[in-house]
Amino acid sequence: MGLYERPYCLFAVDDLIVNTAGTGLGWALTGPLARILSHRDSLTDRVLDQLTADKAPFACRLVALLPDTVRT
Numbered sequence: 001m002g003l004y005e006r007p008y009c010l011f012a013v014d015d016l017i018v019n020t021a022g023t024g025l026g027w028a029l030t031g032p033l034a035r036i037l038s039h040r041d042s043l044t045d046r047v048l049d050q051l052t053a054d055k056a057p058f059a060c061r062l063v064a065l066l067p068d069t070v071r072t
Contacts, residue, residue, distance in 0.1 A: 037063075
């Protein structure tokens, strides 16, 4: 970019391996998770009423909490 006299960007093979492994793991987990989680067509009226009232069920909140916990 020309902003610094000696700009640097280090490339590590470890970064490439970890990023590739994470992508592969995410891809592999997508299928089973999609089968486990409910489709909107199969949700009951009670659950749909909760979702439209901005009250997420406990399981949905737990699933949303787990990535946030792992990431930090």
